[in-house]
Structures are given as C-alpha cells and as structure tokens.
Amino acid sequence: MIQVKKLNKWFGKLHVLKDVDISVKEKEVVVIIGASGSGKSTLLRCINFLERAQKGQIFIEGKEVKPKGKDLHLIRQDVGMVFQHFNLFPHKTVLQNVIEGPTQVKKMPMSQAKELGHELLKKVGLEDKANSYPSMISGGQKQRVAIARALAMQPKVLLFDEPTSALDPELVGEVLVVMDDLAKEGMTMVVVTHEMWFAKEAADRVIYMDAGRIIEEGTPEKIFSKPENERTQAFLKQIL
Amino acid sequence: MIDIPWDFTVIPSYFPRFYGAAWLTLQITVLGILLGLVLGLITALMRISRSKIIQGPALFYIWIIRGTPLLLQLFIIYFGLVEFVDIPRLTSAVIGLGVHNGAYMAEIFRGAIQSIDRGQKEAAYSLGMTKTKAMRRIILPQAFKRSVPPLGNQFIIALKDSSLASAVSVRELLLTARQIGSSTMMMLEMFVVVGVYYLLMTSVLTVLVGKLEKRLKVSDRRS
Numbered sequence A: 001m002i003q004v005k006k007l008n009k010w011f012g013k014l015h016v017l018k019d020v021d022i023s024v025k026e027k028e029v030v031v032i033i034g035a036s037g038s039g040k041s042t043l044l045r046c047i048n049f050l051e052r053a054q055k056g057q058i059f060i061e062g063k064e065v066k067p068k069g070k071d072l073h074l075i076r077q078d079v080g081m082v083f084q085h086f087n088l089f090p091h092k093t094v095l096q097n098v099i100e101g102p103t104q105v106k107k108m109p110m111s112q113a114k115e116l117g118h119e120l121l122k123k124v125g126l127e128d129k130a131n132s133y134p135s136m137i138s139g140g141q142k143q144r145v146a147i148a149r150a151l152a153m154q155p156k157v158l159l160f161d162e163p164t165s166a167l168d169p170e171l172v173g174e175v176l177v178v179m180d181d182l183a184k185e186g187m188t189m190v191v192v193t194h195e196m197w198f199a200k201e202a203a204d205r206v207i208y209m210d211a212g213r214i215i216e217e218g219t220p221e222k223i224f225s226k227p228e229n230e231r232t233q234a235f236l237k238q239i240l
Numbered sequence B: 001m002i003d004i005p006w007d008f009t010v011i012p013s014y015f016p017r018f019y020g021a022a023w024l025t026l027q028i029t030v031l032g033i034l035l036g037l038v039l040g041l042i043t044a045l046m047r048i049s050r051s052k053i054i055q056g057p058a059l060f061y062i063w064i065i066r067g068t069p070l071l072l073q074l075f076i077i078y079f080g081l082v083e084f085v086d087i088p089r090l091t092s093a094v095i096g097l098g099v100h101n102g103a104y105m106a107e108i109f110r111g112a113i114q115s116i117d118r119g120q121k122e123a124a125y126s127l128g129m130t131k132t133k134a135m136r137r138i139i140l141p142q143a144f145k146r147s148v149p150p151l152g153n154q155f156i157i158a159l160k161d162s163s164l165a166s167a168v169s170v171r172e173l174l175l176t177a178r179q180i181g182s183s184t185m186m187m188l189e190m191f192v193v194v195g196v197y198y199l200l201m202t203s204v205l206t207v208l209v210g211k212l213e214k215r216l217k218v219s220d221r222r223s
Helices: A040-047 A072-078 A094-104 A110-123 A139-151 A169-184 A196-202 A220-225 A230-239 B008-047 B052-067 B070-083 B089-115 B118-126 B131-168 B173-184 B187-219
Strands: A002-011 A014-024 A029-034 A055-060 A079-082 A157-161 A189-192 A205-210 A213-218
Touching (some): A014 A213, A072 B118, A079 B118, A110 A139, A169 A189, A189 A196, A205 A220, A213 A230, B008 B089, B008 B131, B008 B187, B070 B089, B131 B173
Parallel strands (some): A029 A205, A079 A157, A157 A189
C-alpha cells in the first residue's frame, strides 16, 4: 500500500528524518511512537506531501510519487489525514465539513453526499450535530467530525497525526473508540500517538522512532513486553 | 466676504441644493470601492504567489500608489492621460480612487489571507483539493470575514477621499460647496452643510459595516 524508502528530511540544518524505511500493507494498522521531536509527525506529513522530503522515495500502491508532480492532489484523495488540531472549516457546519471533499473534489451529487455525510456522522456518533458549527462542539466531537470528513473521501489509507494530543483527558476515549472501530473494520491506518492503550489494542505493528530514525519495530506484544533496543526500553519505562 | 457676518440659520434651506452632488459623491465612492476591491483581491493573490514574476508587478503597484499622494494620482490620470485618451472627469475620478484604494485593500486582503491558520490549507489539501480550490473554498471565505473591519475603515477613508475629485472638476459635494459658497458669499456655511453630509454618510457606512461584522461572526472562532 505505502512504501517509504530511505527518506531524508532537513528543516534548515536540522536533520529530522534519517534514512527512514517503512511499508504499510493493506488493512494494516501501524502505530508510530516516540518522544516529541523524534520525527514521527514529520514522517506522516511527508507521506501526504504536506512536507517535502529532500531525499528518498515514496510509493503508493506500487507507484512512485514525485513530490514535484502536478497530480499531488490526486494522490491525496486516497490518503486521508486527521490532524492534531482538527482543522475543521469554521465557516461550514459539521455536515458541510464532511461533504466538502466528496462534493468539491469528487463531484458527488449533493443528495448522495448528504446521505453519505449523515451516514458517517452516525458512525462517529454525531448525527445530531450535523447542523452545528465547529465552534459549538467539544474537542472530542470536533475530532470525530474530522475523522468523518476524512472518511468521506473513501481513502485507501488514513493518517492520524497525534489525534488526541490536543484533547482534554476525558475526551480522549471517545476518539480512540472510533479509531479502534475503524481498525477493526479493516481500514488501513498509520497512527502517530502517545496513547499506548490504542497501540496495544489496535496496532498490528508498532514502530518506535528516536532522533529521526526507526529504532525498533514489531508486534505490540514484542515492543511492549520485550523491547530489544535499550532506547525503546527507556522510552517505554518513562511513559508506561 | 469679509464684511458679511456668518449666518448659520440659512443652512437648513441649502441642504436640498446638494442632493445631486451628494449622489455624485456616493457614486464615485461606491464605484471606486468596487474597483478597489477587485484590484485589491487580484493584487493580494499575486502578492502571495511564490513566483517572483507574479509578485513583482503587485509589489510595484503597491509601492507606487502608497508612496504618492492621491491628489497627484488624480492629476496624473486627469491631466496626464488625457493627452492619450479622452477620459471623462467622473471616470477619471473613479479610476483614481479605485486604483488608489486597490493598493490598500490588497494589503488588507493579504494580511487576512495570511492570518488564516496553516492547518486550514493543509486540511483542504488532505482532502485532495488543488491550491486554487483550497483558496476559493476554504481560505478566501474566512479571509473575507476577517477583512471586514479594516475594509470598513478603508471605505470611510475612500468616501472622504472622494472629495479630492473636486480638484479635477467633478461637481461632487466639496466642489459644489465652493461654487455655491462663492456665488452666495456664504463659504463657511456651505462647508458646514457638506460637512454634515459627509458625517451622515460616514455614520451610515459605519453602522452598515458594524451590522455586517456582527452577522458574519456567527460561525467564527477557531476550530
């Protein structure tokens, strides 16, 4: 599904990604963990070309994506993204947020898009908020709308960039439950998170990153119960 | 004139004589603002382009217009360009005011566009939107909303600046006041009359902009 080969990214002189290789198979849920500044969000943003890596290759469904290509927006239609700060469109209602993609990008007829929108809102438990504006709902609800918005494009893979980091603790659960459901339905997902519960529960594979490198990867059981690398051990000791 | 005492009691009776002039002032202002909005938006979009070739003309335009007086710009259009093309007075006043305001509005729009959170653009891109679509559907609607207060301010400036059209013989409020004033020897009285006109018009404009601002606020706040 996604293959990243020898990706290198610099912000000025700062080398944030160093020869990163990852691959994500269809229906796989990959969770990336690591301390702040380890490059995990940047990696995610590079996959979606919100950041341009200076070196390396990214393949989506076997085809190499050129960062200069004019059809980046076509690639992004298949790669959904959920952001830390939700980034809902404040001038649109919840339903309008969800159907913006299908109607504007996919040219789906309005009635069909609305049907899809309501269906997705129901799925994330926010049917009754369809006509509210983002400013009127809680953070957890916003993030669930953002997930519905990303799903509305029927992407082949969903990227989550610390989806619960900006939420009050009591709102984290409702978002993780939605994500867990998606994982169980067979959605291909790459999730950057600090929520170890989610990693243990939903991940097929956990990747630990530090200082721009992938240090260790494996099944959640392996990473959480017997990590091999001492940096992984130290990190997990800190947060568990 | 020196010997004639001021007589403010005549003021009310002279109000109707300025209807036509007030209408002209309003026309110059509204048309000038509309032209300014169009030029401003185009210039703002050019200004934020990454291409230096597109940015260049926008920067040049803003530099020239903001760096020279409006009165001079009006003279250049009215007396200068008349050598090449025959521009009617009213049109030259509208062009002058529009081109002048366009430069200021460009900076208002640019500021508003750049104040929109980067995440908005990223969210639009992540849905597969092109740059143009993201700008049109997501960034500009929010930026317009944020431009309303500074634009309102600029509209008021434009309304008052329309008085400079008197210098290119457009018979708007100020020129009419001078003409009636000198023929009736009641200069100051007529200036008070047009002063009241301007004050009325700017007040109405302020209220309208305030109402618009309030209506647009409904869905605002960051999300």
